[in-house]
Amino acid sequence: MTTMSAARTGAVIRKELTEFRRSRFIVSTMAIIPAAFFIAPTAEILAQHPAGPSASLNQGIGFFLAYLLLIPVLIPATIVGYSVVGEREQGTLEPLLTTPIRREELLIGKAVATLIPAAGVSYLVLGIFLVIVQFGASPVVATAVLHSPYLLAQVFFIPLLAAWAIWIGLAISSRASDIRVAQQLSVLASLPPVALTLLLAFQVVHSTLVLAASLAGALLVIDCAAYLLVSRLFDRERLVIGARPGTG
Amino acid sequence: MERAGPLAIDVSHLTKNFGARTAVADVSFSVARGEVFGFLGPNGAGKTTTVRILGTLIAPTSGSAMVAGLPLTRASEAEIRQRISIMPEAPGLYRRLTVTENLEFFARLYGLPGRPARIRQVLAAVNLADRADDSCGSLSKGLRQRVALARALLSDPAVLFLDEPTSGLDPVAAHEVHGLIGALRDRGVTVFLTTHRLDEAERLCDRVAIMNTSLRTIGRPDELRQALFSRSLTVTTGAPLPVPDQVFGGLPAVQGWHATDPAARGGTADYVLTVSDPAKAAPGVTRALVAAGADVLSVTESRHTLEDVYLELIDNQEARS
DSSP: OOOOOHHHHHHHHHHHHHHHHTOHHHHHHHHHHHHHHHHHHHHHHHHOOTTSOHHHHHHHHHHHHHHHTHHHHHHHHHHHHHHHHHHHHHTOHHHHHTSSOOHHHHHHHHHHHHHHHHHHHHHHHHHHHHHHHHHHSOHHHHHHHHTOHHHHHHHHHHHHHHHHHHHHHHHHHHHOSSHHHHHHHHHHHTOHHHHHHHHHHTTSSOOOHHHHHHHHHHHHHHHHHHHHHHHHHOOHHHHHHSSOTTTO | OOOOSSEEEEEEEEEEEETTEEEEEEEEEEEETTOEEEEEOOTTSSHHHHHHHHTTSSOOSEEEEEETTEEOSGGGHHHHHHHEEEEOSSOOOOTTSBHHHHHHHHHHHTTOSSHHHHHHHHHHHTTOGGGTTSBGGGSOHHHHHHHHHHHHHTTOOSEEEEESTTTTOOHHHHHHHHHHHHHHHHTTOEEEEEESOHHHHHHHOSEEEEEESEEEEEEOHHHHHHHHSOOEEEEEESSOOSSHHHHHTTOTTEEEEEEOOGGGGTTOEEEEEEESOHHHHHHHHHHHHHHTTOOEEEEEEOOOOHHHHHHHHHHHHHHHO
8 A cells, every 4th residue: 555655745735836836816816915914904003103002002913913814814715725626627637636646645735835825925924014013113012013922823823724724725625616616615614713813803702822822722623623524525536527426 | 469468457347337327337358468458439438437447536336357467446546556547538737837847746746766867758759858848838739638648658557548549639640649559559558548539449459349338349350340240342333233133143152242322323333242251252253243244343342440340339239229
């Protein structure tokens, strides 16, 4: 029996990244989404009045940082929706599935290839945001942002939220018969964790370190469970004939 | 030419149902190593389904098979895929990648050592060395088909499945693909060729199977012709014979005869004579025609093509159903 091969997974990652680079849609998605979710919170932070009440300032910072968390969710959701159903429509899936590649290698390869730009762009935007705040915002606001507990949560939540969006998107893409439907459903299905983050940001649910750690842990477990689910949903026969085995 | 030796494919009572619809019904056949085996049938006959089953893409409902020396089971699927190659009807290339990048990706999936040299080798085999850096999206359909063939050859497979390799190609491109398949046959590669182009099968295949959900027949093209059609001579005369039975009826080599439609021949007449040995019967037939004062334009052995065999089998089946 063939064992998991890092070389085959690496081949998928390399191929996917090359295709992303040459796709106008993906490149523009990676530019437009961060810009859309970066400009407004940055402008708001720069306009924050330093003399305002600290509770209000903290709430504002939490909200703006949560807003940035939409980037690692929306970028993979739009890209990964194409991942499997797109290959099927392009006719590349059948030749791919006739090779010795295992479904786990293919799925992990596609997931990592999506995670790299999604997390990379998210961290880059966060870094630019912090630099602008450091040099552009008032010292009080800058200090509040740079010492905000939300910032650490941001660092951990970026890959976890991206992974959630990727596995949900891959699951939908493995079952969908149309690229656009897959992309739309992927975006919709990836939003629930963001809603929770917004509840925290608006202090509807009061955030504590324990709660943040618990949420991160829960997301990690959900991501692992989602991977196992997607792996089971990825059925060669269904993907090739376009229907559930035995129903054709 | 029938190849001797161990079997590359051995299929036994293979059946595939999609719900209530049977796509492949109780099909059994074997393919020898090094053989070019043609798998013919009309659209929807179950050819592609059979290839997908043998290529481990879909599971059979019942029956068993050995592919490239391995039993067709879930445990051996990955190993079978390592030993075979399938070129589907659609080339299925990544259009944003170059020819080399496409092949490089698949070479990595097969874990091939010495990838650059191997890629150069297969590109040379399909006459595409000068297009290695072209984007696949910029290639014509014929060139994409050649890249797909190069991809199928990358892993030097024990069994190569070609599913409608010339579908949609112009005659020149199709001719080039035929040349490549001929070269593979010369190298001793086992080729399982799915096609509905009967001239292609007749030219390239050692044996053919005709399929229409179930297997209708299997054998060498000339065997199938002999099994289905009696041997015959076609006689063409300048004008219809006044009493043909007087000419043909008395010849011991002639077992029966019939005239074809004279109106369609512009004054000439055609007679098809059933004989056991056309070469031996022809001189006697010619002498009898000359003796009867007929203007003999030609006496030729009737040649039935694989298309005749195919149509006979498929038409008979449709008439029965």
